[in-house]
Amino acid sequence: MTTHAGPPADAEAREADGRRRVPGPRGVPVLGNMPEFGKDPLAFFEQLRGRGDFVRWRFGPSEMLFVAHPETVGELLTEVERTFDQPDLGIAVRTLLGDGVVVAKGADWRRKRSLVQPSVRPRQVKSYAATMAECAVALAERWTDGQRVDVKREMTGLTQLIAVRTIFGTDTAADVEAIGQAMDVAQREIGDEFSGLGGILPDWVPTRGRARIKRAVAVIDNEVARVVARHRGGDTERPDLLSRLLAARDETGAPLSDREIRDETVTLYVGGHETTSSTLLWAWYLLAHNPRVADALGEELDRVLGDRDPGFDDFTELAYTQAVVKETLRLYPAIWLTTAIAKEGATLGGAPVRPGTRVWSSQWATHRDGRWYRDPLEFRPERWLAQADGTPAEDIPEYAWFPFGGGPRVCLGTRFAMVEAVLVLAVIARRFRLDLDPGEIRPVPSLTLQPDREVLATVRKR
Structure with a gap:
């Protein structure tokens, strides 16, 4: 369906809080701005932002509107489910997430959100914190001074293990390996589909990428079904997320169906693993290139933790560690x-x-x-800390930082992801620094931001 960039020309020229709709790059016939978008989506949106806060552009035959001002971003996010609707995110995303809470709409979304949200409330996240720290400690204890590691592989394996244990209540090698490998394929294919011609092809058109994602999702479905079968009829008081989903009931007393259990389980896995893995990877990259920040992080960990590992109760005390995570999410939002x-x-x-x-x-x-940010390309966690008089170090507008979205559809796993990233970073950074191999690493946008090459490092004991 062809959409339109906005109201008629006379209304379009109207000033809106000093920000005016302006045309984007000219584009090419039929494809519009798709070639530029597909080549480098991140640079493309920075280019649009440079043109103004309301910018028109074309995705294939359809006209689009890009907004960049925090006030307008906030309007957009808070009005979803009222005056804005959640769009169809494409066949690749639907194949992976089904009709989970991220893609559901209207009454179906409200029902699913009410059933899923209790499993990730602060009290429940606190119960998962020990698992997060234990998995990180096990990884750190395998590392030795001078060891060479693939940072992406290590962080991916760690967050996969945490996700499998907190969601499924199991950590057998088969579960972690099979689901993890299939998720890697799914993520890559979703990124390729989104930025390529798949973004405008009808769902019924077969492509090699769509075939690969179907095969990957079949593996995921088989693993989830196997674990669900083990949970059925078992102890409903188990602390894992899957058990809580199986026990959940809506206002009519109806449980989630098997298909809904599958969809929400996969959605929680993607939110709990993919985003945190990406955040940790980029945190190590930024710390390796900013020794001053690494020193400040180490000082806080020594002062707050001493020679012990962190638990949930340490989360609020690790203010600088939280700031490192927030600043990483600013520069490299998953x-x-x-x-x-x-x-x-x-x-x-x-x-x-x-x-x-x-x-x-x-x-x-x-x-x-x-x-919105002083020295916006500089990695400076201090911008998120309060000054001695309690005022913020920088006056950052609301919705100038929105890595988890916002409004009614804000990510349900926000606190889970923040606690996991902070605890994992604290466990490992208390023991080690990572000296990354020289050279710039560029982010590649897929389902999350991924590095364009291997991220290799030498482990150095602190």
Whole structure:
């Protein structure tokens, strides 16, 4: 369906809080801006941001609207489910996530959110914290001074193990390896589908990438079904997320169906593993290139923890460690793009948005905007700390930082991801530094931001 960039020209020229809709890059016939977008989506959205806060562009035959100002991003995110609708994210995402809470809409979304949310509330996250720390300790105890490691592989394996243990309550090698490998394939194919011609091809058109993701999802489905079968009829008081989902009941007393259990389990796995793995990878990359920050992190860990490993109760005391994670998510947000479709009555910045318009915002572009951050490309966790008088070090507007989205559809696993990243970083950074091999590593946008090559490092004992 062809959408439109906004209201008619006379309304389009209207100022909206000083920000005006402007045309984006010219593009090419039929494909519009798809070649630029597909070549480098991150640079493309930075280019749009440089043109203005309301920018029109074309994805194939359809006209789109890009917004970059935090106030407008906040409007967009908080109005989803009211005047903006969750869009269809494409056959690749649907194949992986099914009708899980991330892709569900309307009443179906509200029901599923009410059933899933209790499993990731602070009390439950506290019960998972010990598993997070234990898995990180086990990894750290395998490392030795001078050892060479593949950082991506190590962080991926660690977060996969944490996800499998907290979600499924099991950590057999088969579960971790089979699900992890299939998820890697699914993530890669989703990225290729999204930025390539698959983004405009009808669902029924077969492609090699779509075939690969179907095969990967078949493996995931088989593993999930096997674990669910083991849980059925078992102890419903088990602390894992799957047991809580199996015990959940909606307002009518109905449980989640087997298909819904599968969809929410996979959604939680992606949220609990893929995003945290990406965040930890980029945190090590940034720490290796910023010795001052690594020193400050080590000082806090020595002061707060001494010679012990962290637990959930240490989370609030590890303020600088949290700031390192927040600053990593600013520069390398795991989720780098959000989108919604305007419904009747939608407005942005005081101007109407025509129903059917697809509106995009990019964490990558807004997080690196010099209007909201001093020295926006500098890795400076101190910007997130309070000063001695309690005021923030930098006056950062709301929605200038939104790595977990926002509004009613904010990521349910936000606290889980933050606690996991902080505890894992604390466990390992208390013992080691990682000296990365020289050379720039560029982010490749797929389901999350991934490195464009191997991230190799030498482990150095502190």
